[in-house]
Structure formats: C-alpha cells, structure tokens
Amino acid sequence: MKRNLTMLIPAGIAILVGSMFISCTFLFSNTLNYSLRKQISANFGEANYGVTPKTPSDSDNAALSTVSDFRLQELKNLNGVEGVRTDVSTPMEISAKLGGEGIRHTSTIAIAAAEPSSMLPLQLTSGVWPKASGQVAIADSVAKQLNLSVGSTVSVSTAAETSMYGTSGSLAGMKVVGITHDGAGAFSYYRGACVLSESDIAAVQGVSTGFNDLYTSEVFLTIHPTAGATESQVVDHVKSVLPQGFAVQSKQTLQDQQIKQLSSGGTNVITTFVLVFGILAMFVASLVIGNTFQVMVAQRRRTLALLRTIGAKKGQLYRSVVLESLILGFAGSVIGVACAMGLMAILAVAGTTLGNVSFALIPSWQVIVIPIVFALIATTAASISSARMATKVTPLEALQPIEASENKRSGKARAIFGILLLLAGLALSCLAIYRTYASTHGSHMSDTNSETLVLIAIVGVIFCFVSMLVMSRMWIPAMLKAVGVLISHIGAASTLASANIQKNHRRVAATGSALLIGVTLVSCLGIGAASAKATMGTVLDSHYSVDIQAVGQSLDASALHKVERVEGVGRAELVSSATATITSGEYKGTSIDIYGVNTGNIADVMHGMINSQDLDSGKLVLSSTSAKSDAALKKQHSLPISSGSSDSKDIPVTIGTYRGIDSMNGLYGIVSQSTFDSMELTHVSNQIWVKSNGIASTANLVDNVKNALSSYASVNVIGSIAERALWEQMVNAVLMILVALLAVAVVIALIGVTNTLSLSVIERQKESATLRAIGMTKAQLRRSLAVEAILISLGSGVSGIVAGTLFGWLGSYVVFAPFGKVAFPFDWRMACTIVIIALAAALLASIIPARRATKVSPVSALAEA
Known part of the structure; x- marks a missing residue:
C-alpha cells in the first residue's frame, strides 16, 4: 500500500466522499427530525403539556368550547402547574398614520398575552409584553412594513367577515410596547403575530361579554411537580378539571404523533429515501475501487509470482488483497465521517437554514457506524474479483506479461441476462403507460391502482437501467469506438486516444457506468421536476x-x-x-x-x-x-x-x-x-x-x-397564487437537495475518470516512451489523454441525458396523468450544463495523468519498462 499510495489516493477519495455522503444523510435526517419537532410544537412556547381533543370525533364539539369551559383559574391553582395559556387568536388589521403618507393598513393575527410570558410562542426583540389594556406588541414584519417602533400609536380592528363571531370591533390609540419575532414559525403564514391583553383581544372581536366567552380548543401547560409529587399525579389532577372530550398529552407525545402522521413512521421514510442516494454514491465509488485494485494486482503479478515461488499460499495472497481494501475502506470512511460532522457543525454555527429547516449537529450511532460498515462492504466487494484474479494464475504464468481477459462464457451470460432485463423493463414500462392511459380515458382508477402503476413504472425503469449497466462492457466501448472513428481523422492524438479506449473494455465500461449513473439520475430528476411544475401549474390554473x-x-x-x-x-x-x-x-x-x-x-x-x-x-x-x-x-x-x-x-x-x-x-x-x-x-x-x-x-x-x-x-x-408559489418552492427545494446529493455521485465518477487515465498511463509507460522516441511531442501526448477523457465523459454524459430524459418522461406521465394533461419538457439548459461540466471535468481529469506521462524521458521510461 505504501508503494502504491498514488494509485490508492483516488479510490480513497471516492470512499471518503461516499461515506461522508451517507453520514451527512443521517445528520440531515436528525436535523430534519429536530426541525419538524420544533415546527410541530412551535405553538407551545415553553409549555411541556398540551390539552387537545381526545379523538377526531371530539374535535367538532371542541370547536364550540370557550375559555370558561377549561376553568383556567382552577388549573393555575393546581400544585405543580406553573403556567397556563389558552390558544386564542384573531385575524385583525393594524392601522397607523405615517407622516405625509396618510393612514396605512396591514393584516396580521393577534394572540392573547399569557403569564408567565415564557408560555408565549414568540420572542420579544425589543420592549416589553403587554400588561394592561391599550397596549400591543406587534410582529417585526408589521413594524417593518408600517415603519413602527416601540412607543408608536396604532389602531387595531377586526371585520365581521373575518371574525369567528360575526361581529366587528376596533380599538384606537393602542400603544406599541414591544416588537415580537416568530422564530419557531408558529405563525409563518402571517409572517409573525401580535400580542394583546385578554380584555383587548375580546374587544377587538366585538365580544362584549369578555375573554372567557371566546372560542378555544387547546390549552398549553407548564407542569413541574413539587416535592413528593410526580408528573403523572399532576396530570391526573389536570384531567379532573378539564371538560369532557379533552385529554392531556406531553409535548413529546404530541410531537411523535404528528411526525408519525406526516411521514408514516417518523422521518424514517425521508431517511431511507435520501439514504438510497448515499448507497448509490458508495456503489459508484466501488466501481472506482474495483478498477484500482484490478490494475494494482495486474501491476504486481511479478511480485505475487515471486511470493508464490517462495511458499506463499493462495489464501495468503487473497487475504492480503482483501485486507488492503479493508484498511483503505476504514481509513477513508473514518475521515469521511469526521468531514461530515465538521461540515454540519459549520452549518449549525453559521445559522444556515433550508426553508424552515435549521441545521444542527445532532450525532447518533447511525452517523458513525453505518457509513463505515457500508464503506467496508463496498471496498471488500470491489476487491474480491481482483483477489481471486491474484490467486488464479500459477507462478510461471504470472512471470509472463499476460493481459487479464474476460471469460467469453461469462460475457455471453452477461449479454443474455442484460437483454432479458431490458425486455422485462420495457414490458413493465409499456404496461404502466397502457394502464395509465386506460384509467385516464375511461375506467376509474383508485389510489391503490395509482400507487401500483407508479411502482410498476419504477421497477420497469430499474430493470432497463440495470440492463444498461450489465451490458455496459458491450455498448459503451462500441459507442466510443464509433465516435472515435469520426474523430480519428483529426490528428495523431485523436487516433491514439480512440485506440487506447478500446484496449481495456472492462475499465472503460466501469468508468463510463459510474458517470452514467450520476448523469442519468440528475437528468431524470431535472426532467421530472420540470414536468411537475409545468403540469401542476396547468392543473392549478384549471383548479383555481x-x-x-x-x-x-x-x-x-x-x-x-x-x-x-x-x-x-x-x-x-x-x-x-x-x-x-x-x-x-x-x-x-x-x-x-x-x-x-x-x-x-x-x-x-x-x-x-x-x-x-x-x-x-x-x-x-x-x-x-x-x-x-x-x-x-x-x-x-x-x-x-x-x-x-x-x-x-x-x-x-x-x-x-x-x-x-x-x-x-x-x-x-x-x-x-x-x-x-x-x-x-x-x-x-x-x-x-x-x-x-x-x-x-x-x-x-x-x-x-x-x-x-x-x-x-x-x-x-x-x-391561489400562494399555493402555486408553495408548490414551486417545494419542487425546487426537493430538486435542489436531490441534485446536490447526486452531484456527489458525479464527483466520484469524475474521480474515476482521473483514476482510469492514471492507471492507463502507468500501464502504458513503455508505449508512451516508444511514441515519444519516434517523434510524438509532449503536447500531442497530453492532447491524446485529454481526448480520451472527453470521449469517456461526453459519451457517458450524453447517454445519461437521453436515458434520464426518457425515464423522467415515463415517471411524469404515470404520476401526473390522473391530474391532467402531462407536459413533456426537455431542459436544454440542464443538458448543456451537464455537457459543459463533463467537458470541463474531463479536461481537468486529464491534467495529472498527462503530467505523469510526459514527465519521464523516453530513455528512462524504456529502461524502467
């Protein structure tokens, strides 16, 4: 491993990036879980218990409950109950006179003040909370829009059309005593909330009988048992005071229930979904690792033969190669996990947010253990074929310059298996298209059938894609050979590049497949997102x-x-x-x-x-x-x-x-x-x-x-435009996350291109020296490697764009056909971006191998060979 450190570095980087990706997946899931819990319980403030309807059937009756039904004073007097706040709010309008601009108005929402103020789901950025009638704490968004500050005077009012009671009310001369901030997002729809005293919130709604007659269906409690009591005892006392049909649940329990409803079992669904891309990145890394170890073993054939000659057994050589992969996998994954935790810590310290998700470093055993296990499995699996190759040759055969060749029988089996997979994938895809068309042009389709058709389409796409990977040793070299014939007339460098690509079909196919996976998925998601926005935009236009x-x-x-x-x-x-x-x-x-x-x-x-x-x-x-x-x-x-x-x-x-x-x-x-x-x-x-x-x-x-x-x-x-904006924002956010995640696979694949060229240069030292000796210049040699990288990258990239577009169209049709006419866009900007990135990356990938190829003089290279 010390001797081959330069060869192992690209594979180690691939492992590092893949394991970092998987670790970041779990860290992001932990952050998402944390943020979801904060959002779900945003209305709690510092309360740790909530009073809610027992069952969904009780909710209708609960809607008619008033503040007096909850006997708040009795709740406050219970031992162990340190705070009580009832959820009372009202839409209202704030009006203020702004110098020469006259009176300006804005709509917002107001909630009732609470004691202690820590029960409120808002933060106070300046001033104090309202303590008496005639005082109001306004949201920072309202203060900004109306140019208000602490000490300003405003009027507040509620129209009968927006009041729950069908009455209107207004209060003039209200003094702004504080500015609030909705950090938890409890009132994000209104961009924050204002706070009024209990008497004022009743008056502004035109309810003359007072605060106790306002509707409410939720009460928040801060429960800290006194000495000698338990929380369950305090909760039992609270239950005895509550009206029928209400239950007391802890903040944690309510969070768990809501998260389970949102994601059908917590954020495990999201974690699993994102983890698929982590495994994909590690799979792409394993292709790079497999290439590395195959060439390393081929380079060490003489060394292995000498070891066999002096008594080394096949099992010892086999274990030696596998052990190298384990050491490489462990070292790369540990560094990757450390980088992931460092990245998340930086995002947390910087206060980075994604939508309503705030990043936080929340470690768990999955963050550390699973990436390392995946890396060890991937590296071991990638090295097994190389280890077997090291044990299959006799010492005499190994001492001869033998090229590793693929068994013809295994090649035929691979082709047959790939063709059968392709036929099965096409059959399932056509079935999904036919059933979707039939259901949207006649027969009724239930939700179950819709989900089944989506599943059939996904399986069909997977079969088609796997068949492309299985047969990559046949079609990728053939495609590159056809392109090579076209460019071979340009010059000697292009002719040499085209010839070199055909020398090792296995390695070229593995490198091309690694890039193909990333580009196909990026294209598929990009086309799917473009189709989703176009289709659902039309649907929203027709629905609203x-x-x-x-x-x-x-x-x-x-x-x-x-x-x-x-x-x-x-x-x-x-x-x-x-x-x-x-x-x-x-x-x-x-x-x-x-x-x-x-x-x-x-x-x-x-x-x-x-x-x-x-x-x-x-x-x-x-x-x-x-x-x-x-x-x-x-x-x-x-x-x-x-x-x-x-x-x-x-x-x-x-x-x-x-x-x-x-x-x-x-x-x-x-x-x-x-x-x-x-x-x-x-x-x-x-x-x-x-x-x-x-x-x-x-x-x-x-x-x-x-x-x-x-x-x-x-x-x-x-x-409805708000819903359209929300839909587009959601699609863009998901697309941004997924493309960012898949970019990791593309980066690993491009590392593989560099590795392939580097290994090719090492293998072809004698050939390169001979070419230099007969007159090829350093520039021509560098150019041949650049053309070789461009052919591999662009060939795989264009193939990925075509496959991803077709897969994206299929998925869009099956998913969105029940909603309306499906759009089948082709994102030229995305396609051109992928091609440009592939071209630039290919040129960068060829720099280091080219320097290595041109660094050694022809005489010394021939002597070394």
Whole structure:
C-alpha cells in the first residue's frame, strides 16, 4: 500500500466522499427530525403539556368550547402547574398614520398575552409584553412594513367577515410596547403575530361579554411537580378539571404523533429515501475501487509470482488483497465521517437554514457506524474479483506479461441476462403507460391502482437501467469506438486516444457506468421536476380560476389602478360581491356568494372559460368544482335567492367551466354586473381579481399587492397564487437537495475518470516512451489523454441525458396523468450544463495523468519498462 499510495489516493477519495455522503444523510435526517419537532410544537412556547381533543370525533364539539369551559383559574391553582395559556387568536388589521403618507393598513393575527410570558410562542426583540389594556406588541414584519417602533400609536380592528363571531370591533390609540419575532414559525403564514391583553383581544372581536366567552380548543401547560409529587399525579389532577372530550398529552407525545402522521413512521421514510442516494454514491465509488485494485494486482503479478515461488499460499495472497481494501475502506470512511460532522457543525454555527429547516449537529450511532460498515462492504466487494484474479494464475504464468481477459462464457451470460432485463423493463414500462392511459380515458382508477402503476413504472425503469449497466462492457466501448472513428481523422492524438479506449473494455465500461449513473439520475430528476411544475401549474390554473383576490369594502377604481401598476400583475378587474341565501328547495337556508363581473373583461383575469352569453342572459354561472362535488346541483335550472332585504327571486342557473374561487362559502356563482345590480343584494363589497403576468416571482406578488393596497382599510389579500408559489418552492427545494446529493455521485465518477487515465498511463509507460522516441511531442501526448477523457465523459454524459430524459418522461406521465394533461419538457439548459461540466471535468481529469506521462524521458521510461 505504501508503494502504491498514488494509485490508492483516488479510490480513497471516492470512499471518503461516499461515506461522508451517507453520514451527512443521517445528520440531515436528525436535523430534519429536530426541525419538524420544533415546527410541530412551535405553538407551545415553553409549555411541556398540551390539552387537545381526545379523538377526531371530539374535535367538532371542541370547536364550540370557550375559555370558561377549561376553568383556567382552577388549573393555575393546581400544585405543580406553573403556567397556563389558552390558544386564542384573531385575524385583525393594524392601522397607523405615517407622516405625509396618510393612514396605512396591514393584516396580521393577534394572540392573547399569557403569564408567565415564557408560555408565549414568540420572542420579544425589543420592549416589553403587554400588561394592561391599550397596549400591543406587534410582529417585526408589521413594524417593518408600517415603519413602527416601540412607543408608536396604532389602531387595531377586526371585520365581521373575518371574525369567528360575526361581529366587528376596533380599538384606537393602542400603544406599541414591544416588537415580537416568530422564530419557531408558529405563525409563518402571517409572517409573525401580535400580542394583546385578554380584555383587548375580546374587544377587538366585538365580544362584549369578555375573554372567557371566546372560542378555544387547546390549552398549553407548564407542569413541574413539587416535592413528593410526580408528573403523572399532576396530570391526573389536570384531567379532573378539564371538560369532557379533552385529554392531556406531553409535548413529546404530541410531537411523535404528528411526525408519525406526516411521514408514516417518523422521518424514517425521508431517511431511507435520501439514504438510497448515499448507497448509490458508495456503489459508484466501488466501481472506482474495483478498477484500482484490478490494475494494482495486474501491476504486481511479478511480485505475487515471486511470493508464490517462495511458499506463499493462495489464501495468503487473497487475504492480503482483501485486507488492503479493508484498511483503505476504514481509513477513508473514518475521515469521511469526521468531514461530515465538521461540515454540519459549520452549518449549525453559521445559522444556515433550508426553508424552515435549521441545521444542527445532532450525532447518533447511525452517523458513525453505518457509513463505515457500508464503506467496508463496498471496498471488500470491489476487491474480491481482483483477489481471486491474484490467486488464479500459477507462478510461471504470472512471470509472463499476460493481459487479464474476460471469460467469453461469462460475457455471453452477461449479454443474455442484460437483454432479458431490458425486455422485462420495457414490458413493465409499456404496461404502466397502457394502464395509465386506460384509467385516464375511461375506467376509474383508485389510489391503490395509482400507487401500483407508479411502482410498476419504477421497477420497469430499474430493470432497463440495470440492463444498461450489465451490458455496459458491450455498448459503451462500441459507442466510443464509433465516435472515435469520426474523430480519428483529426490528428495523431485523436487516433491514439480512440485506440487506447478500446484496449481495456472492462475499465472503460466501469468508468463510463459510474458517470452514467450520476448523469442519468440528475437528468431524470431535472426532467421530472420540470414536468411537475409545468403540469401542476396547468392543473392549478384549471383548479383555481383567480390568482389573487383582494377583498374589502373600501376598494374602488383608484385601488384598481394602483394594483394594475404593481410589478408582476398581468390584468386586474374590479368585482362586486355579496352573500345571499337560497330560500326554498333542496338547498333552503344555504348561503351562496354572488360575484358581479364585467362580461367584457372577466375572461382576461380568470383561468377557465365563462360563456359571456350566459352572463348576458342573466344566468348565475356556478363553478364546475361545485357541480362535480354535488351531483344534485347539476339538475338545478334555477335557484330562489334572497339577500334578506328583498323578496326571493328565481335566478336561472348554469354550470361554467371555471373552477375554484377563494370564497367564504362552499357555494358560489358569477353573474354579470347588471344582473348583480338587479338582484338588490345587501352587504355588497368589492374585490379586485388579479391575474399574474407569469414573469414576476409568485412569492413576492402577494406582498406587492398588499403594499399597493396598504392605504385602504379592511383589505384582505388571498388567492391561489400562494399555493402555486408553495408548490414551486417545494419542487425546487426537493430538486435542489436531490441534485446536490447526486452531484456527489458525479464527483466520484469524475474521480474515476482521473483514476482510469492514471492507471492507463502507468500501464502504458513503455508505449508512451516508444511514441515519444519516434517523434510524438509532449503536447500531442497530453492532447491524446485529454481526448480520451472527453470521449469517456461526453459519451457517458450524453447517454445519461437521453436515458434520464426518457425515464423522467415515463415517471411524469404515470404520476401526473390522473391530474391532467402531462407536459413533456426537455431542459436544454440542464443538458448543456451537464455537457459543459463533463467537458470541463474531463479536461481537468486529464491534467495529472498527462503530467505523469510526459514527465519521464523516453530513455528512462524504456529502461524502467
């Protein structure tokens, strides 16, 4: 091993990177588990117990529970109960006068103050918590938007439309006494929360009877038993005070339950999923290791023969080679684990976050043991064939310059096995495509069938891919030979490179396969993600007809003009809205939201078609989503509708092709503005419907619209674009993680290219010296190695792009076909990036071997050979 240290270094690096990857997988899983627990229990604050409904069936009754039902004072008086906080919150609007800008408004959420303040799920960045009526602690996002600070004066209000009690309330002259920060993400949807005193949070909702009459279904407790008592005894006392249908559970238990629901058994699913890529990286590393040991054994044939001659047994030589691999695997994996823990520690100290995940160094036995075990298994398995090769030749044969050759019978068996795998993979893939097409064009497909088809497609892809790897010794050299014929006319260096590639099919195939695995998976995931975003974007357009809805009575034409000037807004339209009641028939007493639109412009701001003739003829156009969920609604020709101040009117009804609108009620419909006015509806308010131009970032568009309307009171900005942004963000985050993980496999594969060229140079010292002696220059020799690396890298890279694209299209079709029309994009930017990276990496990989090849003079090289 000391003599061959330069040959072992690339293999050692491959082991280091692979084991570091697996260790990082478990560290990331531990971090994810830690972050999930923090997010799930973000609303606890410093509480360690929670009071929640016993069963899902109790949740309906719990929704009507009030603060008084929990007898908070009795809970506070129990020995061992150090803190009690009930979960009471309300959406509200904060208004502030900003110098010459006039009054500006923003919507947020408020929670009730608690004692002790450590029970609150927020941190105080400045000031103090509200202690009395007339005081408020505002979220840092609100302070930034309205340019407020401790000591500022604001007004807070809740509209009847957003209040749980159907009442409105407002408080003027509220003093800002603190600024809060939502570090745990308990109120991430609102970008933080404000805190009001108990009396103020009741008053702002218009509940005159006080805090005890507010709805709540969850209570948080800090339980620390006094001397001589246990936690279970304190919990039993708490249970005796609670209303029927509620249970007391520890924070840990609630976390475990929620994580189990989220990932069907904790984060094990995520760990397993990511670990697959770690094993893949180690498999790619084993290909590099196998190449290294094969050439090392071939180089030591004379040494091994001499050892056999002086009495060494086959078993001793076999164990010697295997022991070398074990030492190499152990050393590389230990360094890899140390690097992984160091990397995670750096990320934790730097406060790095990925979405809502905060990195933290949380070691476990899996972080250390499993990467080392995997490395030992991979290196041992990779060296076995080389060890067997070392024992199969006699001393006399080994003393002769014999080239290792593959048994023809094993080559035929490999070809037959590969062809059978390919046929099986193609059959399963075609079956998945056929069944998916049949189910989406006729017969109903259950969730179970959908999952089965996805599984069939995955197995089919795996079979096809494994067959490519099994037969790589045949098709990769053949493909490179065909390309070599084309470039061999360029010059002597290209001719030499093409000839050298054909000398050792096994090594070239192993190196090409290592790169093929990484590129195929990167391409497959990239195409899958592009298809997912394109397909689901179309689905969301058809499911949600309006991107953004700004809701508020104060909205008018001037507000519309402000929104139209917002960056990212394609079209905007002012829409009238009101809530009416169906007065008779099957739907008697049902509330329905009516929207009055301009028939000439409404199609410009909606996804999905609305027949203008239906609107002009006075019909109420219901959404296809409502009709799909209620078959009886399709049979209705008219609905008797009244707003309460006028007699009931029969309005003709038809079903439109538009889908969802974010509405207070499950039943809603659209009429022309003239029909809307003739219905004499009361409590009419305005909305501004916005369609994105598709260019600006969806994540910022909602905030831009909010800022444009901040001078209008009681405006709420909602809409489907937030869901679209969330979907795209999720796809991008997953893709970023997976591509980053798979990049490890590509790096290892490129290490393999360097190793292959290095070993090839060592083997061809005599040949290189001869070429130099007959006139080949150092530049030509360097160029031949560069062309050899480029052929291997680009050949495998392009093959991986083609295979990954086909696999990605197949997976996208099977997964997304039930949702709608599937997009089959080809990401040219990704493909070009992969090719450029492969080209650059190939040139870099050839530098060290080329220096080694040109460093030795022809005379000394020939003498050494």
